[in-house]
Structures are given as structure tokens and as C-alpha cells.
Amino acid sequence: MDHPVAEFAPSLPPRATAPLRRARSAGRGARREGLRRVVLGAYLIALLLPIYWLINMSLKSNVEITSGLTLWPHHPVLDHYRYIFTDPAWYGGFLHSITYVVLNTVISVTIALPAAYAFNRYRFLGDKHLFFWLLSNLMAPPAVYAMPFFNLYSAVGLFDTVWAVALAHCLFNVPLAVWILEGFIAGVPREIDETAAIDGYSFPRFFIRIFLPLIANGIGVTAFFCFMFSWVEQLLATTLTTVNAKPIVSVMTRTYSSAGMDWGLLAAAGVLTMIPGAVVIWFVRNHIARGFALGRV
């Protein structure tokens, strides 16, 4: 779709080509817009296809699943979902997971707030080393901690409770929360702190009444990330629980029974685990872009 004039462009000196190139770029702009849509469309389809397949499987009976490949459920059934919602082991799994995720999110954000403030506003003895040490915990492989956590939480009597998982996930969520909040706090001018002090605000009152509302978006984004990483984690959650606090991610292993795989049930449980995430993203969708940059753009 190039403009015909563009054919002559290479032979002209650079300055003179600018208007010609501009004329050509109008046509190129439209083509580029088309390309942009194709790339995005292809990516979105690639993302959704495996998810569609899971939903497809969850609505088929096991007979239909094993009898051959069908692109959509020819005889859709809700049996798998009904089973999950009536079996206490299954819906209990969901409740346990949501409980420890919420506990972890509240703990992580609450204790990370003052620390993030301190790291951003003050210099103190060992601040850089401490920050690095915190970040290094974010990078520690959960596989390394599986065994010692098992020992630790058994020793303090928290094994197989939602608290064990909520506290264990603090290992990576607290440093993450400090890191994200620090990025957002950096965006609040220090003059505000000083003005509040001059106006006679005590520090706790300033922090709660003035400062927290200013970084409300950052707190929302941080809570989102804590929720996300606690919700998706499986290794520690499974290692630290057996019966009473079994999370949904380890209940799902029940479908690998001696009678073979219960694909339909597994797929239905998988579909249900996507819902809390989807709901949470919808709430933060306007902050999601900046949030993923951890406030650092």
C-alpha cells in the first residue's frame, strides 16, 4: 500500500525525503494498525485456546471424553460441578485456600507498609543490606524450604492449619509487598510528610489519615500480587497440610485414582480455580499495567 512517490525517496537528500516519507507513512500507518491487530488477535487466541479446552472438558461426561475428540461438548453435563459443590472435601478445599490467601494478604500488606515507608524515606544502619536480604528471599526456591518448613511448623504445632500456609507464603509475599510498596511510596513527594508535621499531625495520624489514602492504588496493587502468588502456589501449600487444611490444589490430586484419571472432574475443578483470579483482576484492571511495573515507571 506504499505511496507511489515513495519510489523516488531513496535518491533524495534526507531533509527533502521527510514530507515524502510522511505521505508514505499514512498508508503504512493503516497497515501497521492491521498488523498490530493480527499480532494481538493471534496472541489472545493462543492464550484462550487451552482455557477453552479445559472448559470444554469440564462440561463433557467422562464417557464422551474418552470416546473421542470433540471440539465442543455434544451432550453438556454439569455433573462434575455438582459433585464438587456437594462433596465437603472439594468445597472445603476452596474454603481453605481462600482463607489462607486472605490471611496472608492481610498480614503481608500490614507489616510491609511501615517497612516500605522506612526504606523509602530514611537511611539507617544496614538499610541496603537488609533490603537486599529481603529481596533475596523473594528469589529463594520454595523447593529449598519445603523440608525445613515441614519441620518448623510441626515443631510449633501449626502443621496442617491454614496459618501454616499463610505464614509460609509470607516468605516471598512480605519481601514482594515491601518492594512494590516502596516503588509506589517513592511516587509521593516528601514535602507532604513535612507539611503534615508542620501542621501538627502526629506521625500515626499522618500515616493513616493522609499517607495511606495517597498510596491506596499501590496498596490495592500489592494486595493483588500477594493474593496472586499465594493463590497460585502449590508446593508449600501441599507440603504443609494433610487433612484439616488441605487446599484445593492438593485436593485435585485425588482425581488420580486407581480407577484412572477422572478428567472431567479435574477439568471442572481447574475451571473453578480460575474464577477468583479473574474476579480479582477485574477489580484492579485500571491499575494493572502500572502495577506490574511495581510502581517503577
Add this chain to the structure above:
Amino acid sequence: MNDKAWNNRAWFFVLPVLAFVLFSSLIPMMTVVNYSVQDTMGQNHFFWNGAGWFQNLLDPTTDIGGRFARAIVRNFVFSAAILAIEIPLGILVALSLPRRGWAVGPTLVIIALPMLIPWNVVGTIWQIFARQDIGLLGAVVNKIGIHYNDTEDPVSAWATIVVMDVWHWTSMVALLCYAGLKAIPDAYYQAARIDAARRWSVFLNIELPKLRKVLIIAVLLRFMESFMIYTEPMVVTGGGPGEATSFMSLDLVKIALGQVDLGNAAAYSLIYNLITLTVCWIFFTTMTQLEARKGA
């Protein structure tokens, strides 16, 4: 950075975090260190073993050493492949995301969705999707005439895990870059339009430099996450066929929780942790230097 007030009372603000992280990181780590220098004859009776476990582990001629060396190689190859695919693809997706209009919200939600699926469910999705009998991907690929079986053929297994990770995490790179791109003032683009700059030179001279900071975060996070990968390959291949996709985490969990081989597991853990720590330190210094340069 230097105009911050020096105030050691700031330590009080940090204390709760310190307490939590000491409890959930330092105490377990000390347990590991303890195991790594002792051996046991059972009945909770331990004796000093010095650097024995470490010597074994770092010597590729021993059984455990060879296993460890192969797992390290697999981890680095995997992380390199992940970065080589996800970073360029993420930038491309970020460039093609809509900047305004009604489509922004729904598009971002769809893009972020894979990251909020529990990791074992991600594994389950791909386990089903890749099966030759009931999975769309496996069936289609085999129909085209490519032999593909992710539980028996190492190449298929690797391809599945790499594609799965690309599916799972490219969005994070894309969202980071998208945030970086949105932070570029419109004036830059207008200037480029007046100069009739080509698309490629706009990318190289305006967008890429502005993305540098978020790209460092993206590379670090992707490296770390891919270096610790456990759940997804565990569900899809279980580390097989053979030990073809047995990454360090999988190997370590097998030794620690499967075989309860405490000494080897502890030494393994510490060296594994040391590698991630080194990379983290390199990143951290790069990042603080970048910020210092910006502040100057």
C-alpha cells in the same frame, strides 16, 4: 538517594518484617545448614560430617553429583530458552496492545488471566491440551504428521514445557513493557512524527531506552521464576521421560521429601540457593546503579 534523612529509629518500622522473615527464612535455613554438615544413622542420632555432602554433590563422578550437574545444565538451558522467547514476544505484544478505548480493560484482563491460575492447574490445562487422544494440541500436531508425545519423547516434553511457560508468563513481560510504554510522553511520538522517523527507529531510539528499567525487572523475574520452576513440569511430565525434564526443584523435592535423604538434600538446597542469590545480587547492584545514575 543521598538527601534521605539518617534516622536509626526507622528500624522500628522494619522490625515486624524482620521478625516475620527471620521466622520464615532464617530459622528454616539454619535447619538446612545443620543437616548439610551432619549425617545420621537413624533414630534422630546425628554426627558431624563436615563438607562431605558438598564434596559429593560437587563431584560429577558420584551418583548424586552427576544428577546435580545435569539438573543445573537443564535449568540454565531452560531459563535461557524462556528469556530468549518471552522477552521479545512480550515486547511485541506490548507494542500491539491498545492504548485507549473500550478494548483496553477486557484485553488486559484476558492477558493477565494465565498468571492467576494456580500452577498445578496450569500444568493440568497443558497436560490435557497436549494429550494425543483427548487434547486439541496433541491431536492436531500428530495429525499434521509430526510425531509428538510429551510423556514418552524428550523433545516433545521439552517443547511442551517451554510452550507452556511462554503461555503462562509472556503476559507478565508484556504488561511490564506496556506500563513502560504508557509512561512515554506523547510529545516524544509527536517529535518522531514531525521528523518522519521510521517505526523501527522510533522503537530503537525512543521506546527501547524507556523500557530499559522495566525490562531489567522482567528479565530478573522471569529468570528467577523459570529457575525455580517446579509445579508445572511436575504435573505435565513428572520430570520425565527418564530425567529429561527433571529441573533442580523437581530433583530436590524428590531427594528431600521423596527419599528423605537429608544430608544430600540440604547440600543441594544451599548450593541451589547460592546460585539464585548470586544472580539476585548482580541484578540488585545493576538496578541500584541505574537508579543512582538517574538521580545524579
